[in-house]
């Protein structure tokens with residue numbers, strides 16, 4: 210048999226019908242995740258057409274985007290003050306109840322950012338096809354799943370038929386060999402990849418991240434890498450499952466148990482790309498040469514190493530970006546004053562991210578005038594962080610410790626920048642206004658964000674240890 | 675779904691690259707539970723100032739843009755978030771096609787399901803379109819062609835199935851529902 214990539218193996222195992230000259234492939238979906246923002250219209254269409262959800266047990270819902278992260282009231286409940294958000298949340302509750310879908314409702318133990326809770330619950334498994342009406346579904350590819358974002362029309366397709374029409378994408382191998390130097394994190398790796406590929410450089414492709422530097426990453430770090438595949442235009446990013454993957458999954462609530470576990474692991478071992486499997490394209494990186502990264506512009510591809518100069522603008526779009534950011538080409542970003550620091554989002558809100566940030570905050574104080582928001586990705590992470598006292602470290606440093614959710618990553622839940630403010634953010638998008646109309650975002654790792662919070666200026670965390 | 679084939683209109687030129695879906699429709703407008711009426715918030719932060727007044731220099735606020743159904747934009751249009759609200763907003767506003775040198779994958783998929791035609795042209799044609807705002811252009815889904823007023827014609831790629839659905843007003847969901855036997859057989863084969 211011809212050597213196959215991991216992508217091909219998963220694709221072929223899910224073909225209800227292969228593509229023909231006239232029709233795309235029909236793919237079977239193993240796991241469908243939904244949230245309140247991109248699903249309501251899909252349920253409306255189901256009702257209009259009198260359709261049922263074909264496999265309700267294969268869809269899991271949570272609330273994360275429009276939910277507030279402000280502390281709970283005395284009754285232990287999270288208050289939703291925004292009417293439109295409350296309606297959207299109520300709509301998801303009703304839709305899940307009417308159609309028999311498992312819901313991790315606001316404030317419940319299983320609630321959190323959709324891409325954080327899937328892995329946490331053990332729902333995200335190697336070899337699966339996972340979709341969600343959300344572009345960062347690529348996160349789940351860290352487990353050797355084929356996971357990609359879909360639109361709301363497609364959400365209705367999956368609800369009604371558990372299937373999707375898809376044209377086969379191309380494959381791109383991103384190979385990163387070597388060892389990351391101290392102070393260089395998974396976030397820096399993916400910011401460097403996106404900076405090289407450019408924001409549209411991965412269009413039409415599924416990325417497989419490979420090489421010794423990738424193998425050495427923990428599952429949480431792998432998720433950070435796969436999460437931002439879409440920032441290079443690639444709908445999916447994946448990493449071959451290995452012992453690290455199995456160790457993370459074993460014992461999780463929804464992972465297989467007993468004999469089923471052994472059987473699953475045996476099957477998962479056959480997923481990695483075969484030696485000699487051909488990719489449509491390959492990009493190579495030297496891990497030893499990577500530096501902490503930060504973005505300076507208005508898309509995630511506009512990244513530089515933290516000590517480097519801002520590139521001189523090469524066209525009108527780049528000029529527009531610098532004008533929006535209030536920055537000048539050829540100057541350094543290091544030392545630039547900031548107003549806000551946001552630590553959270555599906556990219557960097559997991560326990561290891563919080564620990565890394567806490568390592569910097571411990572025994573230090575946030576610079577005067579800087580607002581710092583630390584937002585755990587899920588209720589489970591919140592609990593775990595509190596159990597080891599991280600919340601106290603953040604609070605004592607002068608940071609806000611919040612309820613779980615997307616928070617300032619998307620600014621549709623009350624957490625947002627004011628016009629003109631500068632933020633160092635561990636999220637994934639620095640688009641104009643993404644964190645609040647007129648707000649200006651520098652994307653970076655949790656340690657860079659924490660170090661910058663302490664000094665009030667963009668800071669290389671390596672100078673702080 | 676409505677049938678779509680010929681679109682003839684003046685163009686509106688937005689010569690910005692990497693227009694992301696957060697610009698097309700900012701997240702604060704995603705709290706709607708319906709897809710109707712999003713056009714009023716299309717490009718909200720580029721169209722209106724902080725007080726909600728139209729910014730005179732933004733292209734959609736200029737008189738010549740009124741009624742145009744074809745948007746010509748820079749490279750990599752529609753990147754970022756998967757929100758289908760982006761094509762909903764463009765369509766609701768009155769656009770029926772977006773022309774660029776490249777269009778992001780999820781946006782393209784979403785657009786095709788909503789009667790908004792993603793048209794990818796080569797750099798030479800693109801330059802011509804950028805240089806001639808307000809040009810009258812005809813797009814044919816059936817012929818997969820874009821024709822300029824001077825008769826220059828260029829063809830563009832479109833997924834054959836999406837083209838079939840557009841020309842015949844077929845909803846992809848109807849097609850998938852008709853595949854029930856194959857889906858059931860697949861489920862059965864996996865259970866075994």
Ligand code: SF4
Nearest residue numbers: 345554555615618619
């Ligand atoms: S954290 Fe941000 S990027 Fe992630 S799912 Fe939420 S809004 Fe999307």
